[in-house]
Amino acid sequence: MPSAPRARRKEDARARILDEARRIVLEQGFEALTMRRIAEAAGYSAAALYLHFANRDAIARALGEGGMRSLLAALTEAAAVPDPVARLGALALAYVGFARSDPETYRLIFMEQGFAASALGGKDEAGAAAFQLLAGAFQDLHRAGRLKPGQDPAALALTFWILVHGTASLKLTCSAFLSPSEEDLLATALDALLNGVLEPDPTGPNSPGRSIRR
Amino acid sequence: MPSAPRARRKEDARARILDEARRIVLEQGFEALTMRRIAEAAGYSAAALYLHFANRDAIARALGEGGMRSLLAALTEAAAVPDPVARLGALALAYVGFARSDPETYRLIFMEQGFAASALGGKDEAGAAAFQLLAGAFQDLHRAGRLKPGQDPAALALTFWILVHGTASLKLTCSAFLSPSEEDLLATALDALLNGVLEPDPTGPNSPGRSIRR
DNA sequence: GTCTATATTCTGATAGAC
């Protein structure tokens, strides 16, 4: 076991490497994240990085995990809103706010292939906790009897995730085609999700779902 | 102007190059698309490709444009359904079906940075036509008086796009975390979008939108 | 039009001196 000061110094090096890596991804994108660039920014030789991380993938994974913890922190703050409906608005804003403020990290976690499969597919605690915050709002609505009969809170949480991810990711890649702001897009989408867009049909609710599930 | 047979042969070469490029992307992913690999598959030297395409980006752009035309074709078929509500279900299935059957092309068009900005941001006719098919369904609902008062068909079309893209893209990157099938996810989401999930509130509809727009 | 050969530049990763 290394002595306390040595262990601390080693952790410092690790943290410095990750800090610079995060900055490179933020400023130049994920594909600019090379061992040489990280090393130069952190004041090391490229070879020295391999004393602290097994390889480039390990650095990318650490970045993604850190990003997921940031997302969890942002969502946790929003989840403090008591009323579940208002909370969903706050959660949606926090989610797309994270994607907008750190788009390359959002890409890395949710739009790159390989990361979500390995980090989330394993047992990423932060990711599971983040999703639980979304699910909790729908569970609260369910317990309060505010959901229509037959609505499944867990399935609705997935729909909510799809909605905020769709907003965040389309805004990142197709912003030229998506002129409304994230706020306007989310306001329209959440209103539709909660209250519906169709006039009530006296002969029973419309169900494209039936035809989809056939 | 080249003679007819020569022009045809030149177009053949172009088509063969694109065919092989498409196959490589489909089977090995977009990052495996290198000039060397394309050339080998098409039976050319790498240098010969530069007689038919300015550079690698031009090949990628041609692939994306072709993919967008395929998506438009799939959506056009689904758009033949007369009833607008049933049509939305068909369009959603066609959209995610395209993403599932050709995931790497879907990535290239809608999840990679650079393509949508250049191809869609310009004046991609197929892309605009594809979106118009989605918007048309909501316009039909609007004209038939089946939308609630104050609902904007154009904004709802964006919401619909967000939903189907969210479903398609999350399924591509986070399938381990999204156990339900695309069909089940879409059925839940479309039912929510059209009919809402909350019990009607006698004091007026719930509006997280107001708090979002603040 | 197509080839071979090559220039140039980048990448991740390792060996071995200190």
Next chain:
DNA sequence: GTCTATCAGAATATAGAC
């Protein structure tokens, strides 16, 4: 622990012969 030097290979793109 950190360095220099290097390996082994990949990439795009071009020059010039045929």
